[in-house]
Amino acid sequence: MISDNMKAGKQQAPARSLLNALGFTPEEIRKPLIGIVSGYNEIVPGHIDLDKISDAVKLGVAEAGGTPVVFPAIAVCDGLAMGHIGMKYSLVSRDLIADSTEAMAIAHQFDGLVMIPNCDKTVPGMLMAAARINIPTVVVSGGPMLAGHVRGEKTSLSSMFEAVGANAAGKMDDETLDCFENGACPTCGSCSGMYTANSMNCLTEALGMGLRGNGTIPAVYSERRKLAKRAGYTVMDLVRKDVRPRDIMTRDSILNALTVDMALGCSTNSMLHLPAIAHEIGFDFDIAFANPISEQTPNLCHLAPAGHHYIEELNEAGGVYAVMHELAKKGLIHEDCLTVSGKTIGQAIAGAVNLNPEVIRPVENPYSEKGGLAVxxxxxxxxxxxxxxxxxxxxxxxxxxxxxxxxxxxxxxxxxxxxxxxxxxxxxxxxxxxxxxxxxxxxxxxxxxxxxxxxxxxxxxxxxxxxxxxxxxxxxxxxxxxxxxxxxxxxxxxxxxxxxxxxxxxxxxxxxxxxxxxxxxxxxxxxxxxxxxxxxxxxxxxxxxxxxxxxxxxxxx
Known part of the structure; x- marks a missing residue:
């Protein structure tokens, strides 16, 4: 075990004494040590519930024979940072997250990691760290917020920003603005449209680094906690088989993520984050590389704010795997890429079914023949x-x-x-x-x-x-x-x-x-x-x- 570098042998008796100070039993010390990188805090709506996800992951790791150890990661809420100097710190936090996760994981010689991000920069920051550290790792996000409801219409955070503009223009009265303020963001979770956080959580599935449903199961659903427990089981399986992030995140899996990006109509920020993740595995490409992918990939989803569907509806329609199943019909997916589940992408998506052809258009009837992003x-x-x-x-x-x-x-x-x-x-x-x-x-x-x-x-x-x-x-x-x-x-x-x-x-x-x-x-x-x-x-x-x-x-x- 990697952790034996820290805890095995007489020369490491001082380290074991410190583990004793943490309350670990000899049995726990002998097991694989699994670091759980949690972005939990009490300022980011997408992260306020991550303590529950961490607890579920810990149960899964312990049940599967490991010793779970939680350590923190910072997170910035882009919505709260908007409109003042705080927004200057949002993108840069991604590199702080990657660097600090690397420092913690290597300093303490963990045998494996479960990463629990949710909002914009935590997801790519942790994926960058996973590739850099390269020990068995599973990513399980906190999940998306449910859509809001204002006067009979579904809404999200972007609806709130636009309501402020409409009010300033005299096109919306104060009472309606107040309805938006109190109804746009009804639960914890990453904001409910296809914004950066949900884009990157969905692309984590496409990369193979998250289990099915990672990007789409709502934060408040019990199924989200079950997913977290399965992430704990899964990381132990990866440790036993010594399957590492660079076995999963390859050139072809990056291309899969880019293809799914185009089909979903993801955030333009994915053109910042996918190259940064690829850079960590030694695959550098200019963003213009996205155009050939976009030209051949149909846009299958119009999720808010591009359309009137929300992440919860994508989940009900079959999620990311159903989108990939549609794309595979045109030969657009590298199906031999490995996933954390132990299956290849092809095996994983084989049973996926598109349950709502309006939320996920069939490849024969896309919203457009070209992908959602262009350079x-x-x-x-x-x-x-x-x-x-x-x-x-x-x-x-x-x-x-x-x-x-x-x-x-x-x-x-x-x-x-x-x-x-x-x-x-x-x-x-x-x-x-x-x-x-x-x-x-x-x-x-x-x-x-x-x-x-x-x-x-x-x-x-x-x-x-x-x-x-x-x-x-x-x-x-x-x-x-x-x-x-x-x-x-x-x-x-x-x-x-x-x-x-x-x-x-x-x-x-x-x-x-x-x-x-x-x-x-x-x-x-x-x-x-x-x-x-x-x-x-x-x-x-x-x-x-x-x-x-x-x-x-x-x-x-």
Whole structure:
């Protein structure tokens, strides 16, 4: 056992004495030590119930012959961090989660791990750590929130943000806004649409690192606790068979996840996280690599905010495995990839049934023949940008309009709510990238303000910050190179004509090469808004661009 390095032999008697101090019996010390990485805290709605999931995992591990040991991971709630400096700390927390999990697991020589994430950055952070540590590991999330209900309609967090915009525009009264506030988020769990957390929890199944239902069983269902117990049983089986994350997370399983991403219409943040996870197994790809996958993968689901279905309905329809079963009909899934269950993906999805062809469209009748995400390039984004194509109104798939340029999110929101943005405009928000933010804030507030003002189908938004699954409309983010390193987005001037062509995957500004070169010659870098602390160190270390804000830290293998 790996843990014998810490606890076996006379020379490790001091370590055993410390384990005695923890209350471990000799029998427990002799068993495999299984680390349970829990994101439990009392500030994140998706994590408030993870203590119950941890307890269930502990029971499963103990019943299967292991000794469970819980240790914590941090988590940031993007919704609570939105609209202030806190959002600058959201993306960077992913790397803190990965690094601290690595430190704990290796320092204490665990034989296996069960990872319990739920919200946006905990899932990719823990998956990155799993690949890096490479000891037998199972991921079991806390599960999605149930959809809210406001005046007879299902709602979610994005409905809440848009309600605020509608109220500011005088299109919704205070009483209705109060109904949204009290009805949009009715239970614990990750927010109920296909936002980043649920996207990554679903893709964990596609990667093979989570058991069936990991991404879709609601947080408040008893079946979620049963899943957690099975995760405890499963990790012990993996320890006995010495099956490790890099046996499961391979190039082909990453491609499976990318394919499922396109079929589900996942968050654009998956284009930050999948490359970062792939980087940990030595598989590096530019995000433009997603386009060939998207071109051949039908979009089978329109989950909120792209449509009116919620994760609970995806679960009832057959979940991620039913989606993969549909995709396999077209030969789009690498079926020989291994999963934590011990089965291959092909074996695991063989019995999956699509129980609701409206929630999960059959491959013969997709919402669209192309996937939910697209990577646009052009003279405004030579290294790429990302749009959630499945959430764009048909009339905005091609759009041309004058640039309205802002150097931060706050200034853009003031202009939108102040009625200074009109139909046809292209809002450009820059200096919000990994270095420029620093921290690459999520631009949900501006997109929600645009939607709330009734401009969601006539105004586009482009940023070197990021968007999430909650964004809809012609919202193009992750523009690279970012403004802080002198990317073309830094050189856009008020009134420049921006050309968006999503079917052709192009994003251009109608300015000559010579004019852009002249502007570049006169461009001066901006002083970063945060100059001390972890965020400043992150900005100094981060690789700007499309590789998922992967940190290049000297000495890391």
């Amino acid at each position: 646009l390039t052009g003279n405004m984004a030579p290294d790429g940008s990302v749009v959630k194509r499945s959430a764009v109104a048909p009339q905005m798939m091609r759009h041309e309009g004058p640039a309205r340029v802002f150097d931060c999110e706050e200034d853009a929101i003031k202009a939108i709510k102040g009625g200074k943005i009109v139909s046809g405009d292209v809002v450009v928000i820059r200096y919000e990238g990994p270095k420029g933010g620093p921290g690459m804030r999520e631009m949900l507030n501006p997109t929600s303000a645009i939607a709330g003002m009734g401009l969601g189908e006539s105004v586009a938004l482009i940023t070197d910050g990021r968007f999430s699954g909650a964004s809809r409309g012609a919202s193009i983010g992750h523009v690279s190179p970012e403004a802080a390193v002198g990317g073309p987005i830094a050189l856009i001037e008020e009134g420049d004509i921006i050309e968006i062509d999503i079917p052709a995957m192009r994003l251009n500004v109608r300015v000559s090469e010579q004019e852009m070169a002249d502007r570049k010659a006169n461009w001066k870098p901006r002083k970063p808004s945060v100059t001390t602390g972890y965020l400043a160190r992150y900005a100094a270390m981060v690789t700007s661009g499309n590789r998922g804000a992967v940190l290049e830290i000297p000495g890391r293998e």
